[in-house]
Amino acid sequence: MKRLFILYILLSTKIIWAKNDVETLRKVFIIASEDINKAKALHQYFENKGNITEPTELAYKGATIALMAKFSVGPHTKLKYVNRALEIINEAVRKDPGKF
Numbered sequence: 001m002k003r004l005f006i007l008y009i010l011l012s013t014k015i016i017w018a019k020n021d022v023e024t025l026r027k028v029f030i031i032a033s034e035d036i037n038k039a040k041a042l043h044q045y046f047e048n049k050g051n052i053t054e055p056t057e058l059a060y061k062g063a064t065i066a067l068m069a070k071f072s073v074g075p076h077t078k079l080k081y082v083n084r085a086l087e088i089i090n091e092a093v094r095k096d097p098g099k100f
Contacts, residue, residue, distance in 0.1 A: 025060055032064065036071040043068050055096040062088030 032042040046052070046061040062085045069081030093100045 022056055025057070029060055029063060033067055033070075039064065039067040039071055053095075055092040055099055058095065059089055059092035059100065062086070062092060 028042065032038040042064050046064055049061075052058045052061055065081055065088060066085035069078045069085065072078050072081060
């Protein structure tokens, strides 16, 4: 419950992205990887965020979509999420190949 509260606070105040703090983003992603509801919250955040230009943040958006595949039921849905995640992660790599 404490982790869910922390995730909610971080996402609702958007302090993660204000400083572009990769360490905080990594922690939030790890928390989201443990529970479908937390993964959905992070996925919804990225969907509402709109156009993301920073490559690391874009890669985390793709990884979050991959989490949705992890928690989804049915091969068609899983494949849809995985393909979309790969598109976004590849875009992040194209934007800054040296970083990844």
